[in-house]
Amino acid sequence: MVAATKEFTPGEYASFPTGIDSLRLETFSLARLENGDEALEEKLFETCKTRGFFYLDMRDSQHSSLVEIGEAVVRIGEEVFKLPLEEKQKYTGGLMPFFNIAKDGIIVDNVAPPGARSWPAPVQAGQPVIERFAKESHSCGMVVLAALGRRLGLPSGTFEALHRIREPSTDSVRVSRGPPNQTAEGPMIFTPGHTDATSITLLWNWVGGLQIWTEPDRGLNDFKTVIDPIDQGRWVWVEPPPPGHIIINLGDAAVQYSGGLLCSARHRVLPPPGEQGRRPRYSLVYFVRPEDAAVLKRLEAPGIPAGRFEDDAVAMTFKDYVTQHGASFLRRKVAA
Numbered sequence: 661m662v663a664a665t666k667e668f669t670p671g672e673y674a675s676f677p678t679g680i681d682s683l684r685l686e687t688f689s690l691a692r693l694e695n696g697d698e699a700l701e702e703k704l705f706e707t708c709k710t711r712g713f714f715y716l717d718m719r720d721s722q723h724s725s726l727v728e729i730g731e732a733v734v735r736i737g738e739e740v741f742k743l744p745l746e747e748k749q750k751y752t753g754g755l756m757p758f759f760n761i762a763k764d765g766i767i768v769d770n771v772a773p774p775g776a777r778s779w780p781a782p783v784q785a786g787q788p789v790i791e792r793f794a795k796e797s798h799s800c801g802m803v804v805l806a807a808l809g810r811r812l813g814l815p816s817g818t819f820e821a822l823h824r825i826r827e828p829s830t831d832s833v834r835v836s837r838g839p840p841n842q843t844a845e846g847p848m849i850f851t852p853g854h855t856d857a858t859s860i861t862l863l864w865n866w867v868g869g870l871q872i873w874t875e876p877d878r879g880l881n882d883f884k885t886v887i888d889p890i891d892q893g894r895w896v897w898v899e900p901p902p903p904g905h906i907i908i909n910l911g912d913a914a915v916q917y918s919g920g921l922l923c924s925a926r927h928r929v930l931p932p933p934g935e936q937g938r939r940p941r942y943s944l945v946y947f948v949r950p951e952d953a954a955v956l957k958r959l960e961a962p963g964i965p966a967g968r969f970e971d972d973a974v975a976m977t978f979k980d981y982v983t984q985h986g987a988s989f990l991r992r993k994v995a996a
C-alpha cells in the first residue's frame with residue numbers, strides 16, 4: 661500500500677512572502693485577558709472599534725490546547741475532502757470548497773435539528789474531538805466578548821446570556837480547502853468579500869490567503885445603516901499568525917449590539933501569495949453566533965451610543981436574520 665500523502669502539514673509550509681502589500685495584525689494575549697488585564701482590555705477595545713481583526717496569542721492561556729485541537733479538526737476535514745465525490749455528495753452537494761458542522765448537532769446533549777447528525781464517516785468518528793473544539797472555541801470567544809462587554813459598560817454576563825452554548829443557535833465549525841493556484845491568470849477568489857454574520861469568529865490560518873479591507877466596514881447595510889464609506893480603501897494580505905496564535909474577527913452582531921461602535925471588517929480569501937499558493941490551503945473557523953431566539957438590537961449601556969443607526973427599531977431574532985439574509989456573504993454590494 662502506498663502511504664497516503666498528507667495535504668495539511670502545519671509547520672512545513674513555505675514561508676509567507678516578503679515585499680507584498682501585507683499587514684501584521686495586532687496581537688493580544690488571551691492569558692492576560694483571562695487574568696483581567698485592564699490596560700490590555702482597553703487596547704483590545706480600541707482595536708475592535710477600528711478594525712475588528714487581531715491575532716490572539718493562545719500560549720499559557722486556559723484555552724491553549726485549541727491550537728492542537730484545531731489541527732486535529734482539520735485532519736478530520738482532510739479525510740472528508742478525500743472521500744469519493746459520490747460519498748461527499750450525500751452530505752454537502754459534492755464539489756464544496758468548505759463544509760460546515762452545526763454546533764447543535766455536535767454538542768450531544770443539545771437538541772439537534774433534523775439531519776444535523778448525518779455526517780460523513782470521518783466526522784462521525786471524530787465527534788468527540790469536534791465537540792471539544794466547539795466547546796473550547798465558544799468559551800474562548802466568550803472571554804473576548806466579555807472583555808469588550810466590560811469596556812462597553814454592559815452588566816456582567818450580558819454577552820454570555822445571549823450565547824449560551826446549550827441553547828439552539830447556528831454556531832458552526834467550518835473546514836475549508838482551497839485548491840492550489842495553478843494558473844497565472846487571476847485572481848482566483850475562494851471566498852468573496854464579506855463580513856461575518858457572527859458575534860465573533862475564531863479563525864485558524866497556517867498560510868496566507870486571507871485579505872482584509874484597509875478601512876473599517878461595519879457592513880450592516882440591511883439595517884439601512886451607513887457608518888463607513890464602502891468605496892475607500894484596498895485589499896491587503898494578512899500575514900498568517902505565528903505558531904500558537906489564531907485570528908479573531910468580530911461580526912455583524914457585535915456591530916449591531918454595540919450600536920455601531922465595534923467594527924466587523926470586510927475580508928475575503930484567495931490562494932496564498934507566492935510559494936504557499938502551490939499547495940492546497942486549509943483553514944478552520946468557529947463561528948460564534950447569538951442564540952436563535954436572541955433579539956438582534958442595540959444593547960443599552962453607558963458606553964453604547966444611542967441614535968447612531970438610522971433605524972434602531974429594527975430588531976429581529978437572530979434566527980430570522982439568518983433566514984432572511986443567508987449565512988453570510990455579500991450583504992453589501994462591494995467588489996469581490
Ligand SMILES: O=C(O)CCC(=O)C(=O)O
Pocket residue numbers: 834836851856863865869870927928929943944945988
Ligand atoms: O479561510 C479563511 O481564512 C477565512 C474564511 C472566512 O472568512 C469565512 O469562512 O467566513
Ligand SMILES: [Fe+2]
Pocket residue numbers: 854855856927
Ligand atoms: Fe469570514
